[in-house]
Amino acid sequence: MTQVLDKPVELRAPVSPAERTARRRALLEWIAVHSLGVAAALFFTLPFVFVFLTSLMSDSQALSRDLIPHTWEWGNYKSVLRTPGFLTWWKNTLIYAGLGTVLTVASSIPVAYALAKFRFRGRNLSLMLVISMMMLPPQVVIIPMYLFWAKQLDLSGTLWPLIIPMAFGDAFSIFLLRQFLMTIPNEYLDAAKVDGCGDLRTLLKVVLPMARPGIAAVALFQFFYAWNDYFGPQIYASENPGAWTLSYGLESFKGAHHTDWNLTMAATVLVMAPVILVFFFAQRAFVEGVTLTGVKG
Amino acid sequence: MSTVTLASRHRRSALRTLAFMSPWLIGFAVFFAYPLVSTVYFSFMHYDGFKPPTWSGGKNWAYVFEHYPLFWPALRNTLWLVLVMVTLRVVFGLGIGLLITKIKTGTGVFRTLFYLPYLAPPVAATMAFAFLLNPGTGPVNSILEKAGIPAPGWFNDPAWSKPALTLLALWGIGDLMVIFMAALLDVPAEQYEAAELDGASVWQRFRYVTLPNISPIVMFAVVTGVIQTMQYYTQPLIAGKVASGVIQGAGTQFEPGYPDKSTLTLPQLVYNLGFQRFDYGSACVVALVLFALSMGFTGLLMRRRGGLVQAGD
Numbered sequence: 001m002t003q004v005l006d007k008p009v010e011l012r013a014p015v016s017p018a019e020r021t022a023r024r025r026a027l028l029e030w031i032a033v034h035s036l037g038v039a040a041a042l043f044f045t046l047p048f049v050f051v052f053l054t055s056l057m058s059d060s061q062a063l064s065r066d067l068i069p070h071t072w073e074w075g076n077y078k079s080v081l082r083t084p085g086f087l088t089w090w091k092n093t094l095i096y097a098g099l100g101t102v103l104t105v106a107s108s109i110p111v112a113y114a115l116a117k118f119r120f121r122g123r124n125l126s127l128m129l130v131i132s133m134m135m136l137p138p139q140v141v142i143i144p145m146y147l148f149w150a151k152q153l154d155l156s157g158t159l160w161p162l163i164i165p166m167a168f169g170d171a172f173s174i175f176l177l178r179q180f181l182m183t184i185p186n187e188y189l190d191a192a193k194v195d196g197c198g199d200l201r202t203l204l205k206v207v208l209p210m211a212r213p214g215i216a217a218v219a220l221f222q223f224f225y226a227w228n229d230y231f232g233p234q235i236y237a238s239e240n241p242g243a244w245t246l247s248y249g250l251e252s253f254k255g256a257h258h259t260d261w262n263l264t265m266a267a268t269v270l271v272m273a274p275v276i277l278v279f280f281f282a283q284r285a286f287v288e289g290v291t292l293t294g295v296k297g
Numbered sequence: 298m299s300t301v302t303l304a305s306r307h308r309r310s311a312l313r314t315l316a317f318m319s320p321w322l323i324g325f326a327v328f329f330a331y332p333l334v335s336t337v338y339f340s341f342m343h344y345d346g347f348k349p350p351t352w353s354g355g356k357n358w359a360y361v362f363e364h365y366p367l368f369w370p371a372l373r374n375t376l377w378l379v380l381v382m383v384t385l386r387v388v389f390g391l392g393i394g395l396l397i398t399k400i401k402t403g404t405g406v407f408r409t410l411f412y413l414p415y416l417a418p419p420v421a422a423t424m425a426f427a428f429l430l431n432p433g434t435g436p437v438n439s440i441l442e443k444a445g446i447p448a449p450g451w452f453n454d455p456a457w458s459k460p461a462l463t464l465l466a467l468w469g470i471g472d473l474m475v476i477f478m479a480a481l482l483d484v485p486a487e488q489y490e491a492a493e494l495d496g497a498s499v500w501q502r503f504r505y506v507t508l509p510n511i512s513p514i515v516m517f518a519v520v521t522g523v524i525q526t527m528q529y530y531t532q533p534l535i536a537g538k539v540a541s542g543v544i545q546g547a548g549t550q551f552e553p554g555y556p557d558k559s560t561l562t563l564p565q566l567v568y569n570l571g572f573q574r575f576d577y578g579s580a581c582v583v584a585l586v587l588f589a590l591s592m593g594f595t596g597l598l599m600r601r602r603g604g605l606v607q608a609g610d
Contacts, residue, residue: 143581167320
């Protein structure tokens, strides 16, 4: 019995003690790294899990210390969707984010292209100004901007003061796109020029198709910026509930239901879900975008 | 057609640049330069939005620095957040970045899970944390108490509200993780091999190979973290509002910085002065303080050569 088992062991090359410790160390390291990974994963996911579980609790249970719902109240989601205003907030958010994204992308592309590929005096200065604008808290210019939109153009109570400026380039998008366009070799542009393409044709027919991942990243970031924006709607739309967005409405939702954690968490899930859903379809664009803005160009 | 002079070609290329740059040039003038100049102008005016603005000299400045009870607490909070929150975010982000490069099984799943919180809308994420860390019925304190650990008051305790915000900021570390991950994967493998041959320990390899290679990215993370902290607005505001149980539109005036001014940040003061007290002049003073601080750090970010953001090509 023991002899049979011993045989294959004898056939294997003898494992030197050094190699055995190395192997054991590799295994231990694998276990340590992956246990740490699981611990970190719990830290990052448990908040989502608890929020989701609470969103399915009954009113009274949400106020208790239980972690798991006794009965699964899917009707909470129905109540949230039926809350007056909730669907309007969705609509407004989609308008703000959708229109804003289209305008930002369309207006930022030519600027980014000029900054990446044209040689002109003041180019570095322009780029530095773009970066400075990107780093600037929106509160720095909000008082004159508010007075301009509200007192002079009478547009408070709408989202237009947030959407219209997006037709004039967005600093972050310009910077991200510029970083991306820098990676496109100049040979392609020269070839297009030799073939008789003007600047606009080169941009539209040669550069844009190659820059698709960069444009996707910019569009996503801009869409989520508007989706997540709280300060802008608070300044311009707060006086008119018909113009509230999800982020702004969600906070007031908590105010109106301030003991109903279950409904509030259901609303929270409904605001988070689209972002996470979109992420799963566009992971690469996101990660690429973050890397491009973070790493040297 | 054949006699295209140099001058006209120059003019054409200048026009072309101007045309391509025009969206931003207009945007810069109308939505940045003009309001910035106006902010300076209003900071010397008394203006409540109804009566025409009148010259008030340095009164707004004196008011903000000497009599406005919220300015110094807000500045102190900002310094606290810069020191503690930014430092912890960079250290934790680097740690998670290192961890994700070491994970060999299920890398994609782990990376996605670590990244997701970064995407959660700030209002939703803050409300989720206000619930999770709710001292009465929140799951975190339930678990802590079951484990026999004294549970803090989090967003309801002035001593714990900023640590609670820090926890929220650490949860959304996804952006830094990606940046550090990219930098760590760029470190040349030969350098690690050489260090190993020289018998360097794990710590020595990190200290003498990893850190020098990624130091520009660490610096980038620190400076952008500080700039983000200058803009920190939504999370502390929502946390304070939810924790204090204020009901919007019910006539209750929200005490900014609940509890006890501990979650005040400078951007909140612009809102408080301008849109709650209708003292546009003083709001502009705070806005200019914010401008000076942010520009200082942005200058730092762009001064560093050969790393961070490269202006030239």
